[in-house]
Amino acid sequence: MRKATIPVTNKLGLHARAAAKVVHTANQFDSDIMIGTDDEEVNAKSILGLLTLAATRGTSVTVRTDGDDEDDAMEAIVRLFENRFGEDE
Amino acid sequence: MIPVLVLSHGNLAEEIFMAARTIDPHLEGTVEALSLPWDVDSDVAAGQLRTRLKEMNRGDGVLILTDMFGGTATNVALPFLESEEVEVVTGVNLPMMLKLTSLRGREQTLHEMAVRLMEAGQKSIRVASEYLRARRNGTRHSGGSRE
Numbered sequence: 001m002r003k004a005t006i007p008v009t010n011k012l013g014l015h016a017r018a019a020a021k022v023v024h025t026a027n028q029f030d031s032d033i034m035i036g037t038d039d040e041e042v043n044a045k046s047i048l049g050l051l052t053l054a055a056t057r058g059t060s061v062t063v064r065t066d067g068d069d070e071d072d073a074m075e076a077i078v079r080l081f082e083n084r085f086g087e088d089e
Numbered sequence: 090m091i092p093v094l095v096l097s098h099g100n101l102a103e104e105i106f107m108a109a110r111t112i113d114p115h116l117e118g119t120v121e122a123l124s125l126p127w128d129v130d131s132d133v134a135a136g137q138l139r140t141r142l143k144e145m146n147r148g149d150g151v152l153i154l155t156d157m158f159g160g161t162a163t164n165v166a167l168p169f170l171e172s173e174e175v176e177v178v179t180g181v182n183l184p185m186m187l188k189l190t191s192l193r194g195r196e197q198t199l200h201e202m203a204v205r206l207m208e209a210g211q212k213s214i215r216v217a218s219e220y221l222r223a224r225r226n227g228t229r230h231s232g233g234s235r236e
Contacts, residue, residue, distance in 0.1 A: 016187065020113040023190055039224050047113075047190045048209060 001066040002074045010084035013056035016047070018085035023047045025076050031067025033077065044077065090193050091202055092145040095122045095181055096138070096166055097156035102181075109186035116189060121145060125162055134165045142169060150174040150199040154181040154206070176203040184213030 008014055014022070026033045026044040033044035037059055042049030044063075055061055061081070065073040095102040106122035123141055125134050145151050151174065155163040158179035169175040176199045178185070188209035192202060 016112040020115075020187070020190055024113075024115065027194065045191060047187050048184055048213060051184075051187075 001064060002070045003062065003064050004074060004078055005060055005062045006078055006081045008055050008057055008059045008061060008081065010087045011057055011089045012087070013059065014050060014053060014061075016051060018087070019047050019050040021080060021085050022050055022077065025080050026073070028076070029065075029067070029069045029073035031065045031070045031073045033066075033073055034064045035077075036062045036064075090119045090189070090195075091149045091152055091197075091199055092147065093120045093152045093154060093189060094141060094145060095120065095154045095186070096125070096162045097181070098125050098127055098160065098162055100124050101156055102162075105181060105183060105186060108183055109189075112187060113190045115193070116186070119193075120186070120189065125165070129161075131161065131165060134161070135168070138165055138169065142175065146174060150176065152199060152202055152206070153177045154185065155179050156181060174199075176200055178203050178207050178210075180210065182210050182213065185210035 010018065012018070022035070022044055023046070034041050035044045035050065035053070036042065037053050037055055040053065041062070042053060044050065053061070063074060063077050065077070067073070095106050102122040102124045106120060109120065110116050121141070123137065125137075142151050153166045153169075153175060155166055155177060156179070157163060163177065163179050166175070166177050170177060185206045188206055192205060197205070
């Protein structure tokens with residue numbers, strides 16, 4: 001199992017379009033992928049689950065990956081957050 | 090994925106489809122919209138729907154999401170249930186549309202998909218203050234299920 005904590009840095013936070021990108025990235029891996037805040041943890045392959053996090057800019061989220069491809073999954077998810085989901089700001 | 094048709098009076102179907110597609114561009118190709126003009130003749134609407142269903146059905150049927158049970162769009166769709174190649178879920182909302190993003194790639198029957206979308210749509214309706222208060226107080230637990 002891998003675990004990492006990363007900040008949400010884009011202006012709009014983990015909004016719907018960003019959440020859709022997380023789901024598509026997560027679905028490329030067999031591992032279980034969970035993303036959580038202080039309040040709750042949800043399945044990263046569930047867009048409606050991700051939206052319940054209401055993670056705004058500045059929120060720290062914890063990513064957990066567990067499975068045969070957990071290293072690649074973690075790298076891909078972290079990169080997506082670091083790239084601000086492809087957004088300019 | 091089993092194809093999905095959003096069906097409504099006015100531009101609601103088209104607009105909700107556009108919103109969902111903007112959020113998840115991958116929905117393009119598996120989801121379509123049919124907006125019926127307010128003054129449409131019901132026989133004409135039924136004909137349009139029949140044509141569209143025939144075009145969309147790849148053998149596993151078509152799931153129709155309508156605006157409201159009892160409304161014209163739903164009433165036009167109901168006769169197609171008899172073919173057993175169509176299922177209808179009423180009261181479409183945006184979370185139901187986005188649920189399709191999570192269902193992609195899953196093996197499921199038309200009926201299973203209909204039930205999952207209904208559950209997602211119902212669960213997503215919340216009084217925001219109550220939901221946030223419950224979360225702060227820790228009275229709800231992890232959304233670990235694959236919603």
